[in-house]
Amino acid sequence: MNIVLLGAPGAGKGTQAAKLVEEFGTPHISTGDMLRAAVKAGTPLGKKAKSYMDAGDLVPDEVIIGLVTERLQEPDTARGFILDGFPRTSAQAVALDAELGKLERPLDAALLVDVDFEVIIGRLTSRRMCRDCGHIGSAADAVCPKCSGEMYQRDDDNETTVRNRLDVYEKSTAPLIDYYRGCDLLVSIDGDRDVDVVYADVKKALGL
Ligand SMILES: [Zn+2]
Numbered sequence: 001m002n003i004v005l006l007g008a009p010g011a012g013k014g015t016q017a018a019k020l021v022e023e024f025g026t027p028h029i030s031t032g033d034m035l036r037a038a039v040k041a042g043t044p045l046g047k048k049a050k051s052y053m054d055a056g057d058l059v060p061d062e063v064i065i066g067l068v069t070e071r072l073q074e075p076d077t078a079r080g081f082i083l084d085g086f087p088r089t090s091a092q093a094v095a096l097d098a099e100l101g102k103l104e105r106p107l108d109a110a111l112l113v114d115v116d117f118e119v120i121i122g123r124l125t126s127r128r129m130c131r132d133c134g135h136i137g138s139a140a141d142a143v144c145p146k147c148s149g150e151m152y153q154r155d156d157d158n159e160t161t162v163r164n165r166l167d168v169y170e171k172s173t174a175p176l177i178d179y180y181r182g183c184d185l186l187v188s189i190d191g192d193r194d195v196d197v198v199y200a201d202v203k204k205a206l207g208l
Helices: 013-024 031-041 044-054 061-071 090-102 117-125 159-182 195-206
Strands: 002-006 028-030 081-084 109-114 127-130 136-138 186-190
Touching (some): 002 090, 013 028, 013 081, 013 109, 013 195, 028 031, 031 044, 031 061, 044 061, 061 090, 090 159, 109 195, 117 159, 186 195
Parallel strands (some): 002 109, 028 081, 109 186
Antiparallel strands (some): 127 136
C-alpha cells in the first residue's frame, strides 16, 4: 500500500497509522520526524533544512520532497509506505505525484480520517497531561491515574489555540482533499467512532 494520510490535528490519524504499522509493518514516514532526524544527523538536506528553520522560514517543498524520495530508496519501503504530514497543500501533492511517478510508485489512496471540528475541539480541550509522568488523560481525572501527579492543560490544547490550528488546517488542506477526490484517490473514513471500528473500516477501504 502506498498511501497518504490526511486528517485534522486530533482526528486520530496517528492512532490509525500506528495500527497499520503494527499489523502490516508498512513504514510510517512522518516528514516532521524525518526533518528533525536529518537536521540532527547533519545530512546535506538536513543542513539545508536547518538554514531555513534557523531563519524562521518554512522549509521549502523541494527539500521535503528530497527527504521523502531519499527515504523511499530504503528497502523497507518496497512493500509500501504511509506518508504522514506531507503533502499539506495541493501544490505539494502535485509535486509529490511527479516524484512518485518517476519512481514508478504511484499512490494507491489518500486516506482521510474525517471528524467534525466541534468533536475534535471537545476531544482536545478536555485533554490533560500529568506534570510528573507525561500521561495523557482527560479533564475527568482529578489526579494522574498512573502516578497521582498533578494534571494540567497544555497551552496548545486551549480552545483558542485548537480553533486556530483547525482553521489553518482547513485553509490549506481543503483544496488538497479536493485534489485527491479529483484523482479518484480519496478514501474518507468517519473517524468519530471507536478506534477499532474506525480501523476495521480503514482496512476494508484499503482492501486489506
Ligand atoms: Zn503521572
